[in-house]
Amino acid sequence: MSAIDTLPPLREVIATHQLSARKSLGQNFLLDLNLTAKIARQAGDLTGCDVLEIGPGPGGLTRGLLSEGARKVLALEKDTRCMPALQEIAEAYPGRLEVINGDALEINPLEHLTPPVRIAANLPYNVGTELLVRWLTPPNWPPFWQSLTLMFQREVAERIVAQPGSKAYGRLAILSQWRADARIALSLPPGAFTPPPKVSSAVVHLTALPEPRFPADAAILSRVVAAAFNQRRKMLRAALKGVTPGIEDHLVAAGIKPTERAEQISLEAFCALAREIENS
Numbered sequence: 696m697s698a699i700d701t702l703p704p705l706r707e708v709i710a711t712h713q714l715s716a717r718k719s720l721g722q723n724f725l726l727d728l729n730l731t732a733k734i735a736r737q738a739g740d741l742t743g744c745d746v747l748e749i750g751p752g753p754g755g756l757t758r759g760l761l762s763e764g765a766r767k768v769l770a771l772e773k774d775t776r777c778m779p780a781l782q783e784i785a786e787a788y789p790g791r792l793e794v795i796n797g798d799a800l801e802i803n804p805l806e807h808l809t810p811p812v813r814i815a816a817n818l819p820y821n822v823g824t825e826l827l828v829r830w831l832t833p834p835n836w837p838p839f840w841q842s843l844t845l846m847f848q849r850e851v852a853e854r855i856v857a858q859p860g861s862k863a864y865g866r867l868a869i870l871s872q873w874r875a876d877a878r879i880a881l882s883l884p885p886g887a888f889t890p891p892p893k894v895s896s897a898v899v900h901l902t903a904l905p906e907p908r909f910p911a912d913a914a915i916l917s918r919v920v921a922a923a924f925n926q927r928r929k930m931l932r933a934a935l936k937g938v939t940p941g942i943e944d945h946l947v948a949a950g951i952k953p954t955e956r957a958e959q960i961s962l963e964a965f966c967a968l969a970r971e972i973e974n975s
């Protein structure tokens with residue numbers, strides 16, 4: 696019997712530990728272990744990897760990651776009520792699951808992880824987007840992780856993989872595609888979750904590139920794209936006015952027409968603009 700067979704079904708875990716879903720914590724649980732194993736497989740070959748999981752909840756995806764062979768899972772969960780359920784999983788997989796009870800936005804997981812590291816999460820979307828941006832914008836590259844396998848609202852997933860000229864193209868597309876390969880790996884209907892959310896979801900898989908696609912300073916590029924897309928209907932010379940003095944000259948030097956709008960500008964051109972600003 697494998698370790699996973701000794702653990703009770705997730706519906707029973709939720710009933711035993713009274714894990715009624717809390718909206719304030721964005722709790723929409725995955726209870727089908729075939730599905731959580733399928734999501735875990737999207738993260739690539741986990742054998743020999745430490746996996747950082749954010750928001751394990753009752754542990755459906757955690758079980759998937761462990762059964763798919765992760766060397767170790769480090770799980771960060773804010774909800775104290777989930778700790779006993781996660782403890783049961785830790786006992787079924789001795790030495791392979793470490794759980795920290797706290798806010799993932801405030802915990803530095805690095806001292807608990809040994810490379811190579813992959814990250815997997817089914818998180819509330821606001822926390823997911825914030826962590827994604829942090830993971831993509833450290834000053835130095837490559838980062839501590841090899842890949843990110845993250846559940847998002849379908850609409851957010853589409854923003855991550857969007858191309859110039861589309862409505863979905865913006866800060867998330869630029870920051871994701873600058874230093875990683877990003878693709879939608881799996882789509883999930885609301886009914887895959889308990890309770891079902893209002894909209895469809897998708898799993899996005901990002902693989903860190905050895906080097907950014909084009910050179911640029913992460914902080915400057917972030918600032919430029921945030922300003923450019925904050926006022927996406929405005930011409931760039933107006934949208935970027937507050938970023939630095941003489942923005943029109945920088946735009947021209949980077950080969951961008953100051954009258955263009957952010958939506959039309961390629962990743963390469965945004966990186967050229969960030970370099971112009973840095974070197975001015």
Ligand code: SAM
Nearest residue numbers: 720723724725750751752772773774798799817
């Ligand atoms: N991974 C589980 C699953 O797939 O069934 C639970 C997913 S549920 C969408 C999101 C989980 O993230 C919840 O367990 C919630 O308590 C947890 N969570 C929410 N905000 C968090 C934060 N800031 N840090 C860590 N965990 C958080």
